[in-house]
Amino acid sequence: MTTASLTSSMSSTAETKYEIAHLRLVPKRHVGRMVAAAAVLVLLAALVRAFSVGQIEWSYVRDFLFAPAILDGLANTLLMTVAAMCLGIVLGVIVAIMRISGNPVLSSIAIGYVWIFRGAPALLQLMLWFNLALIFPTLGIPGLFEMRTVDVMTPFVAAVLGLGISQGAYTSEVVRSGLLSVDSGQYEAARTIGMTQMLMLRRIVLPQAMRVMVPPIGNEVIGMVKLTSLASVIQYSEILHNAQIIYFANTRVLELLLVASFWYLAVVSVLSIGQHYIERYFGRGSKSIRSSI
């Protein structure tokens, strides 16, 4: 082959080779995806069928969904969630500030608190508080006032203390990460306009830390809704405890557990929606949040 014929054959194939803009595009088939989807749907169908042929008396579920005892339990569950979470957040903020303060005693105590109360199961802590009377028969300041521990440590008080104090250990870490996320320039700017430490935390640092803290705290509130079910163990009449009392009487165990789980799911769903709006509020002034709305 001569040099001349070689170049001419190359140029002719090159011309046709690059004229493909008019060709039809054939998407690739995701065979694996289809197989996986089919398999999962089959499993789901089997699960639904199992429940429909299982010996669930759906009429019990329907009848007890709005039973007064169940709604009472729901109210107590919500009350416990709010009370324990408030205590947890207050403790969390205080402990986080103690932790990052320059005071070595305060910061050691903060570390110790997190270590101990994150290190024991919440259920165990509930039982400790509830049985406090075994070691401290009376509570109070000698000479000023005194009362019997069993009168103070009602199931409600024991559950709030147990859940709230252990929650505080987790929340303090969330608050601390929020505080650390605020740029040091913000602290300096607040100081240069003459703010005191407390004013700076309240007006400048915490509002910005909230943007980072809200998603994990929302997560923990949702966790707390379900964690309150532990209080059933110490006879606090929250929703699971009341459902249990009913099924001890009528033996419709699974039906009443389904009733309770319906309400947990309902509460968690409402909270998730609420979290979205709180996040939007604390995200004001932040580009990433606004552009995603």
Place this chain on the structure above:
Amino acid sequence: MNQDILVKAIDVTKNYGHFRALDKVGLEVARGEVSCIIGPSGSGKSTLLRCINLLERMDGGAIWVNDELIGYRRDGNNLHEISDAEISRQRRRIGMVFQRFNLFPHKTALENIIEGPVQVLGEAVNEARERAMALLERVGLADKANHYPSELSGGQQQRVAIARAMGMRPDLILFDEPTSALDPELVSEVLDVMRNLAASGMTMIVVTHELGFARNVANTVTFMEAGKVVETGLASEVLSAPRSARTAEFIKAVHS
């Protein structure tokens, strides 16, 4: 410098571990004067500025602002560290503008300006808003009052930051490399605002690399290197006919 002295620093020393950031630095700034501090990075310019409003605690020396000893109370032969509340009170009279603006991102331009007057000085909100609007007008940003910092350009943010400092009605404003973080085309709008502020009689200490600004606006210029003051004097003299070879070298390097 025969007018009354607003800022006087004597033998200011600051160590970071074994590193001596400031080594017996002195500075005098008269009321109504613009004083520029220039020098290579790491020379201690910013550290000196931050000692004046106690963002850094000095290890030696003393600073007076408006005849008030900064950070200490003299009691006979003892210097007592003052309380945090006292420090906050002293800082109110000293504004500061940062290289990275440090506006409060969760507050609008207007809210940034009124935060100090309302929360710290206890001004009525309406009065503070009115004054803040006038300040925004002055820095040419009245139409951005309700914008968040993230919606403003760097130059605009820095102008808001200057207005925020002015909102506290300070005796002096410290500028820590106010144009170093800006895109080149945004530098002049900030320098214009600073020039107007200087013309209005505000006392300003400006750490800067903008020698043009120093030449045109500053009364005095101080050249620092390695934690020491190498040369200080009238702006025209230091920048045009430096006595020290090191100063001349630095000015030549910045200009080329």
